[in-house]
Amino acid sequence: MTTEFGIVYAGHIITSHFGSVVSKVCDCLLRRGPLSSREISRLAESDINHNKVKDILSLLIQHNCVQAFSVEPPDGSESKATVQYIALFNSILHRERYSKFSKVVKEELGPECVDVLDGLLSNGRLTLEQMIDRDRDRDSKGSEVIKDSLEKLVAARFVERVPSPEPVLGNKEEGPAKKRGGKASKIFKEPETLEERVLEAATPVDAIRFPFIFEQDSSSTLADEDSNISEGKRKQPEVDSSGPSNEVIWRPNFEELIRRLRHKACVEIVKERRDEGCANVLKAMLEVGRSQEKKAKPDKSVPVSMGSIYEELIKTEAGREMTQERVEACLEQLSATSSYLPAFVIESDDSYIVDFKSIISVAQKDEMESVVMRRYGKEAFRMFRYLSQEDRFVETDKIADAALTEKKDTPQILLKMWKDGYLHMQKLAVTGVYMPFLLWKVNKLIVSRQMLDEMYHASLNLSLRLTHEKGSEKELLLLPMEKLEGALKERRNKYRAKSVLLASTKFKLDDAIMLFHDF
C-alpha cells in the first residue's frame, strides 16, 4: 500500500542516501510505475541523459531498490521485449530500519554475523570475496570467520543469493480477464500487484536462494545445479553470475528479517495485553512454526502441538520455569475472547494455531483509537469504538444514544472525523423529512490507509526537522565536546536532547508503520 506521502518519504530517503539526481530517477519510477531506461531519461529532467540514467539504475539495483524485468512479447510478435524497471517501495523504506535488522541478527547469531550483515546492508550486494576484502580493511577477523558467518546467515535465511537480474514475465498473465473463483484459484492465489509478480519471478527456488554453498567451493557446480533445481518453476530464474569473479552474489533477505520483527512485535503485543507467561508460550509457538511459514506474512501459523510447544519452551530459561499445567492455562488465556481482546490462538483438535492477523489487529486498533482520542476527544473515541464494533452504517442519533454523547454535538464531532478521512459517511434522503439522514461507518481499510499516509508524513517531518536541527548547529557540532563551556555547552546539550527525541520518536513511529504496512 503506497500512498502519496509514502512516495514523498521514499524519495526523501533516497535523496538523503544517494543525492537528488538519483532521487529524481527513483521518484519517476515510484510515481509512474515500471518504465524503460529510455522512458526514464525522457521523463526525468533533461540534465539526466540516458547513460546517466543507466548508471543510476545500476546503483539502485545494487542497493536492492529497483528490479529490472521484461514482459514476453505476444505470441507471434517479432518485437523484442524491452527491459523495464520497477522501484521497490518496501526495500527503500527498509533502509530506515537497518539498525532493527542488525539487532535481530545480533540477538540470534552474535556480533560476527552482524558485521557481515552490516556490510551487506551498507553495500547492497557483495560476493564472499568482497566481504573478505572489506574485513581486511577493517579489524580483520579473517576469511574463515567471515565465511562461517555468511554460512550461518544463509542458513538462518537472513541473507540470500541475489535474484534473477531480469526475469521475463509471461505475457498471458497480463490481462485481467482471469476468471475469479473456482477451485484452482482458491488453491493457487494469484499474486496481486505487478511488483509482487516481478519479485516472485525473480526469486529462485529455495535450494538456490539459500544454498549449502560451502560444501563445494566452485560456483560453476552451483550454476549447473541451478537449472536442474529450478525446473518446474513458472519462470526459470537466472541467478546473477555476472560479477567480475563470477562468484555468487549475496544480499540481505528482507523477507526473513521482517518476519522476525513481525514475530517479535506479536510477542510484545501479547506480553502487554496478557502476561509474560503467555508471551513465552507464544514465542515458542512461533519458533516451532517459523520454518513452515510459506508466505511473507501469513494470516495464521501452522498448527503446533502441545508437545512441540513444551519442547521448545524448555530450551529457554523462562520456559523451564513453567509447568505443563501453567502452559495449558496460558493457552486457554490466549484462546479466550472478550470485547477487549480477540482470541490470539485458535485451538484445533489437539493443536494450536497462532492468529497473527488478530494479534496485529489489536495493536493497529490501539494506534487508531489513541489518535482519535487525542485528536478528537473522549466522545469521538467512544463513537469511533462503537462504529468499529458495529461495522455497518449507523445513523447520527443512534450513535449519540449508544455513545451517550450530547445529541447537539454529535454531528460536529462525526463531521470532523469524516473530513480527516477517519469515517465514511452516507446521506440518506427520506421523503417527508427535510434534512437527509446521515449514516456513518468506520471503514478499517480506509482508516488504515489514511493513518499510514499520515505516519509517512510524520516520519518525513521528523526526518526533515532532524536535518534542520543539525544544519542550524553545524558550526557548534564541529567543536570538540570537551572544549565546550557555559552557554555553548548548554546549547550542545540541548541539541543532543532534541536529536535524541526526534530520532527515538521516529524509530518508534516506524514500528507503527510496519504494523500497518509490513506485518
Add this chain to the structure above:
Amino acid sequence: MSKRKRPEPKSSSSGINEDEKNILGLIRSKQGKGATTSEMRSATSIQQSLITKAITSLKKSKLIKEVPNMNNKGIKHFLAVEFEPCKELTGGDWYIDGALDVSKIEGLKEICVKILERCERAKKVVTLDVVYKYFDKDGGDGDQLSREQIREILKNLVLDNVVMEVKSNGLSGFSATRIGEICYKLTGKKGCGGGGGEARDGAFALVPCGVCPHIGICTPDGLISPMTCVYFQKWLDF
C-alpha cells in the same frame, strides 16, 4: 414515558372552528409523540396556510404546545397540553430539559468502576445483576435506575475501554454464572487512554504530527512546515 395528566378535557374546544377541531383531534390521538405539520397535512388534507393559522390559534388558547424533537432538530412536534413529550422527542432517560445529563452519567460510571473494583478484589464475577443489586442497595436517593440504564452505563464504560465484556464459559472463575452470560471486568486502562493504562498509547499519537490539526496543509517548504511549526517548537523546547 408519556403520561396522561388530564383525561379528555371537556369541550373547552368550544369556539374553535372545524379545521382546528380536526387538527386538535389528530394531535390528541398522537399522545406523547404529537404531530408535525406535514403529518397534519397528509392526515387532514387541510391547506398549509390554514394549518399554520389553526396551530397559532390552538397555541393561543393553550390547547397545544410546541416541543422540539431532540432526534431531529428543526422539526417541531405539537402535543396536546395534557401530554408529556415521549422519550423519542426528549432524547431519553439521560436528558433533562433537552440537555444530556453528563454529570449524572459520569457519576454513575464512577460508581460502576468502584463496584467492579470491589468485586474484583473479592474475586467475584460481575454480571449486570450484581451491579443492579448494588445500586438497589445503595441508591437510596430516590433516583431509581432501571436495569436498562445500568446496562447502558456499563456499555458506555466498554466504549471508554475501561471495562470489558467477557462471556462466561462456566469454568473456573465463572462458576457462579450461566454459560454465555455476559460478565464485566476492568480492562486496567483507567481514564480512557490517558495515564496508568495497561495498553500502550499509540506511537503515532505521541508525535506532534499525530494530533496536529494542520497535518493536511503542512508541507516541507510550505507556510506550515516541520522546520517552522509551533508544535515542534514547543515539543522540542528543552
